[in-house]
Amino acid sequence: MSEPATVKMVEYADAGAEVRAVYDDIMATKGIDFVPNAWKTFASHPPTLKRLWYGLKEVMAPGALDPKFKEMIAVAVSATNGCDYCTRSHTAAARKLGMTDAEYGELLAVVGMFNQINALAEAYKIPVDAVFMKPFGAGPSPVPQGDGEAPSS
Amino acid sequence: MSEPATVKMVEYADAGAEVRAVYDDIMATKGIDFVPNAWKTFASHPPTLKRLWYGLKEVMAPGALDPKFKEMIAVAVSATNGCDYCTRSHTAAARKLGMTDAEYGELLAVVGMFNQINALAEAYKIPVDAVFMKPFGAGPSPVPQGDGEAPSS
Amino acid sequence: MSEPATVKMVEYADAGAEVRAVYDDIMATKGIDFVPNAWKTFASHPPTLKRLWYGLKEVMAPGALDPKFKEMIAVAVSATNGCDYCTRSHTAAARKLGMTDAEYGELLAVVGMFNQINALAEAYKIPVDAVFMKPFGAGPSPVPQGDGEAPSS
Amino acid sequence: MSEPATVKMVEYADAGAEVRAVYDDIMATKGIDFVPNAWKTFASHPPTLKRLWYGLKEVMAPGALDPKFKEMIAVAVSATNGCDYCTRSHTAAARKLGMTDAEYGELLAVVGMFNQINALAEAYKIPVDAVFMKPFGAGPSPVPQGDGEAPSS
Amino acid sequence: MSEPATVKMVEYADAGAEVRAVYDDIMATKGIDFVPNAWKTFASHPPTLKRLWYGLKEVMAPGALDPKFKEMIAVAVSATNGCDYCTRSHTAAARKLGMTDAEYGELLAVVGMFNQINALAEAYKIPVDAVFMKPFGAGPSPVPQGDGEAPSS
């Protein structure tokens, strides 16, 4: 898309010290040598740039889940919301982290299926089974005897 | 929720042979001894019951991605869509398949973050960087030199 | 749901002449003897009550499309948006206008399928075929030679 | 839009026998002589291509509802979700099946109105009237005495 | 975007008297000398043009809230829905009415934050605190002792 953002993007050369420090951390963290348009756009409001970057960096860091999985979740959310920029940039990011053709195909198959089932659950107003109501971590035996949709091995 | 569905749910005892066969496959595949409300609701229109169940079974089967990951994708999509039934049932399913507290916390952190960033990408109308436009599988070197948001290791 | 609305609903007995006139027209137009909660809620802001009621009355009146079809469209939109009140009230309205079990089953099958395909079209960023770009009514031959998804007879 | 899909689309000439069989059925069923981009994209993951095409073919076939109506439902869902590809392709498909200017104008009027009312129902948290809670097909007298929004004749 | 609308837009020169009267009121009300594409598109169905324009004019007029604030609400809603046309046109409108860079930055920060928190509230199925359930205007003391998220001064 050649249409401009709604604000003037802040180029590195025009950025103040505070914004440059974030840009430097973005490039170092990602191992890239350019600042993606998302960050040049958010820099139009420096508190937003900082809150989003440091929040995203924390959320996407390796932890209980690995970064490739996290990028794939980002694709699932972005596609469900219909966000063009995020779908493209996180699909590229997941590929860079090793997502294969087969993994991508299965990821989107799940995304498509649940957008379908979500709409039908809302349309039919399906009552929630009592077994699904137990909160996670609420006691010594949090695993229900049966579940809803998970094919068990 | 005690509100009824918009249709009369089909109990096993009242189901015809075609519906019972699907119910039996659902219970056998999942290793449960009851039919969740979703399937009793979809059974009000048997072609829907069959298309959804056999489609879901195919999509959620182990493949390039494992079933726990697939259930977590289902949670991400269902939460983004605000679907009550699906969020609860697939959160329960992912727990049954071994999702830990820490994994669940990180999953939702990613889901929340990208709902935020998606909205801002749409609000600011961020132009897509050219580097994100290359289609997956389009040539011998599909990996871009730099990506958008993925923290590289 | 027994939870209250965010505003005090305006009962007929407490309504002023302006609101009562709308309530009377609602009941006469629909052939019912009570004021549904939606209208008692909108009456908390009389300009909203009037704009919505007279707008809805115009839009849902018989015209090129018949009222049953229009109620079914309302169900499709409301389910896609996940709106509880609207899904229930318009499902009831479509039933009252004669929607059969089979019609309802097929309606929701279409609603579910397109929520799936919409998400996948956004995920894969499918380019629009040139043939789908011709505006409706733009010339003597508005019908494309081929289309996208319509099974032709 | 000239932006590419996130995957390499599979052209007929490059497709294997399994994919070609689906392409042939798509063209024969629709009476067209080209494969729309949606299917060339889904073919990047053959199980997705097959599940979606045979599912869609079943759902959109003539039944209790006619195909033109079904395409119009597809437009309503796609517009509500803001899906570019689907909105354009199914608007074209509905036109090919005979949707008139007047029908299209009324369809979108309903779509717009319910996107408005859905948002307000969610904003005001309107409690569902008890009369709308009775499930469809739950007994010998499923038709409520009064409904919510349907103008009766 | 150079892609056409799905209908032929109605130019002033080609419009009938009824449509021209609306166009004249639009230009006079807004103090502009052209008809934006939205209205030329809605004019393809004159009842829609009239209902939307006179509805919008009423809703956006100065009242308890000032027009700049109302345009900013329009931006918040449009960004949340991912609507390209509306996001751009109402961002431009709010700027024309005096929205500053700082106001715009804060507006979008709030929009982003609540898209995040909304998704998490849906994901975790947070129960509503009883104190938030009291309807507005329901008695002499509608102000709760404590609230949810509002930083008090």
Place this chain on the structure above:
Amino acid sequence: MSEPATVKMVEYADAGAEVRAVYDDIMATKGIDFVPNAWKTFASHPPTLKRLWYGLKEVMAPGALDPKFKEMIAVAVSATNGCDYCTRSHTAAARKLGMTDAEYGELLAVVGMFNQINALAEAYKIPVDAVFMKPFGAGPSPVPQGDGEAPSS
């Protein structure tokens, strides 16, 4: 709603020092003497609790926009997303900050109207007028001569 969250909420008495410090700041900042359920839920994953609370506190603080306006934006976003918890809690918060009945009525009228117009803009695929494409802050004369929907004074 009496349904539990998907996690065990963390009560003050059971919280560790880190979580208690956040809880104390929440109560002090808001001037309330209880911890709303949202925060007790987010505390199931302490990094989420901290990132959301300190992010929200920064975003909602008085700045170029006043807190009441910010809470009203939160209501607009939450209603558009159909988020029950957020709609109720931020409606209560805006009331506490002085939002009047008339302001609330007008707020929701705008929210409803733009959910309608957004859907129609997506349905008709309205091309963006060139005049709306100029980025904010891109030069000495950022104000277009004409805008789209803003009624000028």
